[in-house]
Amino acid sequence: MQLSRKADYALRAVAYISQLKKGDLASIGRIAKARGIPREFLAKILKELTRAGVLVSFQGVTGGYRLSRLPKEITFLDVIEVMEGPVRINLCVDDRHCACTNEKSCEIRPFFVKQQEQIIRAFKRQNFGAFAHNKISKLA
Amino acid sequence: MQLSRKADYALRAVAYISQLKKGDLASIGRIAKARGIPREFLAKILKELTRAGVLVSFQGVTGGYRLSRLPKEITFLDVIEVMEGPVRINLCVDDRHCACTNEKSCEIRPFFVKQQEQIIRAFKRQNFGAFAHNKISKLA
DNA sequence: TCTTAATAGATTATAAAAATCTATATTTTA
DNA sequence: TAAAATATAGATTTTTATAATCTATTAAGA
Helix, strand or coil, X not given: CCCCHHHHHHHHHHHHHHCCCCCCCECHHHHHHHHCCCHHHHHHHHHHHHHCCCEEEECCCCCEEEECCCHHHCEHHXXXXXXXXXXXXXXXXXXXXXXXXXXXXXXXXXXXXXXXXXXXXXXXXXXHHHHCCCCCCCCC | CCCCHHHHHHHHHHHHHHCCCCCCCECHXXXXXXXXCCHHHHHHHHHHHHHCCCEEEECCCCCEEEECCCXXXXXXXXXXXXXXXXXXXXXXXXXXXXXXXXXXXXXXXXHHHHHHHHHHHHHHHCEHHHHCCCCCCCCX
């Protein structure tokens, strides 16, 4: 019932990158140090976010990462789903794993279906616009 | 980000027991068979629920389990917390693990604090009254 | 051509979840 | 009173997921 550390790190990294001035890049090392994330683990995370189209990367000495689009156009759900796959709050919500579809009235599933919708809606509502460089002060 | 199978089994078992007629008991074997839960695992679960005061148990040939109080007085949260401990939707919500308390404005924590409150409220609202023996038909 | 970046993907380590096992205690009933 | 069916206690094992690291390569600027 807990977000993975990987997804938490990813959210923090994207929040960090959201605070860059237009055109600036942040390197893995810089973000890792600023946010206390294990460097190699973060490398893996940013790699995945790049492949998924959330970030854009540049190699070479002056390389680093920036967002692929405006901060407000990237949601928590976007980032979390790249890290963890589709949100599933209980196994039975997924049809393939529901042991109760045959039963006339499952006691449990409808409740979790509803809760899952709730949390997905919240993850979708929350975007990185609030963190953009003009909203929050200095980067560590 | 997913409820443990253990907690899911526990909810199903308590829902099952909620459907018993007043005074009736259900044995581990019966519940396990009816709901497709591994028998020994369920034994462990019901043991814990009994110790936590959610269920009452009786040993011996005619033994089994019943609720310790009315179905509507047992919430999903009660059962889930016995299985998983306090609900924590992200590590950083817990003060002891928050790496960002020192930072002026953490980007992530307040959001999850709010979501956690939401889900806890929903777990507290949902009780087993809806499953009581007169509300839903026959037990498998 | 050296340095500092990202990329790819395999590998290892750690921890949590899921399940099982062994032995014991309790109660009913034959 | 013995046998059968139940719960209890708690350790152990198995499996899976998470977290982290490692090795080698590619790319670009100084």
